[in-house]
Amino acid sequence: MKFFENLFDPFAPADGAPPKTLYAFGKWLFSGAGKAVAMMGVVSTLIGLAEVVAAWVVGVIIDRITTQGRDVFFDGFIWPLVGIVAFMLVLRPILILFQAGLNSLSFGPGLSVLGLFRVHKYTLGQSLDFFEDDFAGRINQKQMQTTAALGELLMELLNAVAFAGAMVLGGAAVMFSSDYRLSLVMLGWLAIYIVVLRWGLPRIRALGKERAEARSAISGNFVDSIANISTVKLFAHTDREADNAHKTLMRFRNAALNFGRQVFKFRIAVAILAGMLPVALIGSAVALWYVGDSETGAIVTAGILASRLGAMTGWFSFMLMGLFSDIGTAEDGIALLAKEYTLRDRPTAKPPENVTGKITFDNVGFHYGRKDGGGLNGFDLTIKPGEKLALVGRSGAGKSTILSLLMRLRDVESGSIRLDDTDLRDLTQDGLRKQIGMVTQDTEMFNRSARENILYGRPDASEAELIAACEQAQAMEFIVNLEDGKGRKGFDARLGERGVKLSGGQRQRIALARVILKNAPILVLDEATSALDSEVEAAIQDTLKTLMKDKTVIAIAHRLSTIAQMDRIIVLDAGKIIEQGSHNELLALGGQYSQFWSRQSGGFIDAEAPE
Numbered sequence: 001m002k003f004f005e006n007l008f009d010p011f012a013p014a015d016g017a018p019p020k021t022l023y024a025f026g027k028w029l030f031s032g033a034g035k036a037v038a039m040m041g042v043v044s045t046l047i048g049l050a051e052v053v054a055a056w057v058v059g060v061i062i063d064r065i066t067t068q069g070r071d072v073f074f075d076g077f078i079w080p081l082v083g084i085v086a087f088m089l090v091l092r093p094i095l096i097l098f099q100a101g102l103n104s105l106s107f108g109p110g111l112s113v114l115g116l117f118r119v120h121k122y123t124l125g126q127s128l129d130f131f132e133d134d135f136a137g138r139i140n141q142k143q144m145q146t147t148a149a150l151g152e153l154l155m156e157l158l159n160a161v162a163f164a165g166a167m168v169l170g171g172a173a174v175m176f177s178s179d180y181r182l183s184l185v186m187l188g189w190l191a192i193y194i195v196v197l198r199w200g201l202p203r204i205r206a207l208g209k210e211r212a213e214a215r216s217a218i219s220g221n222f223v224d225s226i227a228n229i230s231t232v233k234l235f236a237h238t239d240r241e242a243d244n245a246h247k248t249l250m251r252f253r254n255a256a257l258n259f260g261r262q263v264f265k266f267r268i269a270v271a272i273l274a275g276m277l278p279v280a281l282i283g284s285a286v287a288l289w290y291v292g293d294s295e296t297g298a299i300v301t302a303g304i305l306a307s308r309l310g311a312m313t314g315w316f317s318f319m320l321m322g323l324f325s326d327i328g329t330a331e332d333g334i335a336l337l338a339k340e341y342t343l344r345d346r347p348t349a350k351p352p353e354n355v356t357g358k359i360t361f362d363n364v365g366f367h368y369g370r371k372d373g374g375g376l377n378g379f380d381l382t383i384k385p386g387e388k389l390a391l392v393g394r395s396g397a398g399k400s401t402i403l404s405l406l407m408r409l410r411d412v413e414s415g416s417i418r419l420d421d422t423d424l425r426d427l428t429q430d431g432l433r434k435q436i437g438m439v440t441q442d443t444e445m446f447n448r449s450a451r452e453n454i455l456y457g458r459p460d461a462s463e464a465e466l467i468a469a470c471e472q473a474q475a476m477e478f479i480v481n482l483e484d485g486k487g488r489k490g491f492d493a494r495l496g497e498r499g500v501k502l503s504g505g506q507r508q509r510i511a512l513a514r515v516i517l518k519n520a521p522i523l524v525l526d527e528a529t530s531a532l533d534s535e536v537e538a539a540i541q542d543t544l545k546t547l548m549k550d551k552t553v554i555a556i557a558h559r560l561s562t563i564a565q566m567d568r569i570i571v572l573d574a575g576k577i578i579e580q581g582s583h584n585e586l587l588a589l590g591g592q593y594s595q596f597w598s599r600q601s602g603g604f605i606d607a608e609a610p611e
Contacts (some may be wrong), residue, residue, distance in 0.1 A: 450490070523547065569581065
């Protein structure tokens with residue numbers, strides 16, 4: 001069994017980006033499994049030929065019985081009989097078992113893993129826009145559907161097409177050896193069968209593609225509703241979501257019905273052909289025997305082949321329907337999964353080294369691909385190493401855009417951003433992001449243990465470092481009391497999808513512990529304490545001061561009291577800097593920042609205040 005299990009590495013990396021055509025994508029998906037694929041093709045072909053040989057052997061024995069008497073049946077026939085027995089008891093079972101080993105131990109556990117690993121790894125490298133433009137559930141469904149469809153397609157081609165092709169061609173050869181006229185009958189039937197396939201299968205392929213798209217929409221719709229179930233409940237829109245589900249399912253039902261109608265028509269044609277083959281082949285053999293132009297063995301061989309090929313016709317046609325449906329499903333998925341990256345590392349890009357934390361925005365323009373609207377307009381800003389900078393402005397002023405561009409989640413449309421005088425585009429994305437610790441307002445959590453979520457900041461951190469980070473973030477008090485539905489407690493308790501089992505404040509403290517562990521030279525705080533109550537925020541301020549020491553810090557906060565002590569405050573409006581200075585300097589200026597400060601209620605900017 002180890003032989004079959006180790007024929008290929010199911011976690012071998014892919015070679016480059018996935019192509020966009022079916023064959024090339026399949027080759028990219030399963031490259032490295034070539035040895036197992038070749039073996040399966042050969043053994044399936046041999047098994048198909050073995051079926052023909054088995055039918056031919058029966059015909060030879062019948063001929064021997066009808067033409068030789070009992071007394072001379074074994075004369076000169078002992079070794080052929082030994083060969084026949086060896087073929088039936090040894091060679092044929094070995095071929096079948098070899099195929100079973102490939103199916104059960106090589107392809108079954110390995111092929112889908114290889115494909116999913118590659119396609120998921122490539123998808124993770126897509127830009128943020130790719131994920132924002134689609135449903136997470138739909139993307140995952142495309143990954144699963146496409147990999148499964150191409151795996152089944154390859155398996156069917158190797159198992160069924162090679163087997164059936166060998167059996168049909170081998171059967172024609174055996175018929176030809178018995179009587180060439182019988183082979184002509186078989187080949188004539190085969191020609192009609194091919195015409196039926198050419199009529200039915202392309203339609204099944206196209207309708208299968210439509211059905212796959214409708215099926216993936218179900219997953220996207222359902223996951224979207226479930227992921228936002230709190231909003232559904234709060235707005236009492238259970239019926240509305242059920243109506244949306246009804247529409248999505250109705251679309252799938254109609255696509256499935258169109259597919260099913262074509263399948264039904266195709267199977268009618270195949271059923272008629274399956275009945276025609278034994279009638280035509282056996283009838284022709286009997287007719288030739290009746291006029292004395294054929295032997296009894298030819299009738300037996302024709303009968304066995306006709307019955308097996310007739311049965312195989314239905315199975316083979318059904319397999320081809322699935323195969324062409326898989327092609328449609330795969331093509332639908334490839335259109336999404338093989339999209340080229342819109343955000344790439346340059347070939348010469350390198351990770352940053354010895355980062356001091358100097359950040360320069362030089363005439364940066366960015367408008368999310370639009371000619372007008374939000375973003376940045378000729379934005380210039382230099383942040384000195386170790387400087388503590390705050391960004392203030394109404395919603396849409398450009399604060400989040402600045403952070404997104406700094407993290408290189410998107411590329412500037414004009415101008416440049418530099419880290420220590422090196423253009424971000426000359427740095428690797430992962431290398432850049434390792435130098436920046438970020439805590440956001442909408443803290444994202446994995447449905448993993450508390451330990452795994454915190455260690456995401458630095459996976460190799462020790463248990464002592466983990467605990468120290470949690471204590472600094474004021475998180476230990478609730479982590480020790482965590483318990484999930486399976487009885488796992490403390491650091492081992494799972495946090496639920498997106499951390500749903502935690503309060504907003506608890507999620508932000510987990511995020512703070514994570515960034516404390518990361519200990520990057522640049523710290524970005526995007527409303528990092530917005531979900532904390534005043535008491536917890538006050539307790540954590542000393543932690544933040546310690547965390548910010550000797551780091552370049554960029555902070556966004558609507559609660560201005562949290563940024564009043566920053567070295568410099570930048571006031572943004574319509575993507576440009578309109579004021580900058582310390583808290584006291586800006587208050588003395590009497591501009592927009594001063595208005596924000598005077599209009600606060602509980603320390604928050606009144607974003608809707610009149611000009």
